[in-house]
Amino acid sequence: MINAQPEIRIVNTATDLFQAAAVEFVACANQAIAAWGKFTVALSGGSTPEGLFTLLASGSIPNIPWDKIFFFWSDERHVPPDDPESNYRMANEAMLSKVAVPAENVFRVRAEEKDADAAAREYEQTIRMFFALRPGEFPRFDLALLGMGPDGHTASLFPGSTGLEEASRLVIANWVEKFKIYRITFTYPVLNHSACVMFLVCGPDKATILHEVLENPQSGLPSQRVRPTDGRLIWLLDRAAATALTQQVTSNPVRAS
């Protein structure tokens, strides 16, 4: 299977980016629910997605079928769910606590577990059960939301980390040397098995690294290695993040508003 070409979409502001991301989120949800009655989404962490989560929970986007959406996380910090660093906590405060999603549809990483590897293995088992996977099979999330750090990392797959080479596990505890912490993260096989991966990248501090990821095939940066083998890859960018991109990348016919 050849990897689909990335769909590069550049919008003017971060607000436009959240609006476009919400439209894509609902479109993916409706498509999945029409096909098999539910929508599985892996949320990203960090700060960028908070604007999307807030918009989705605002009530201004009609007909979101919350009861048919199943939430997972593509990565989590090794902290309790009420910790300011927790990706679950951010998503819960910005969205999940404000909408009619059944509690049993929310699958957070139990990152309060002292042993990060145990937390990763437990989450892996949760995913295996939910998707009824046979040994060696990978889950196919309908949508995986991702962000990108200024070093080119995505999820918690950081440059130089051992997790970059993981080819069989679904979820691992990945040691992040620069922060001297473990993080629990999806591996590339899971991300690249998704039906759709959507990166949300905004702000001028991402411009240089984004040029490397999207226009320098030799960069080998973690975000560049996310290429769904049989799915869509969308890079949703605001203009500030896209300033270092050259014409050939941004002339992609799929480019929207």
Ligand code: 6PG
């Ligand atoms: C995390 C994320 C991480 C994030 C990038 C971008 O747990 O931090 O999963 O991969 O997406 O670091 O973060 P910002 O959106 O805050 O720039």
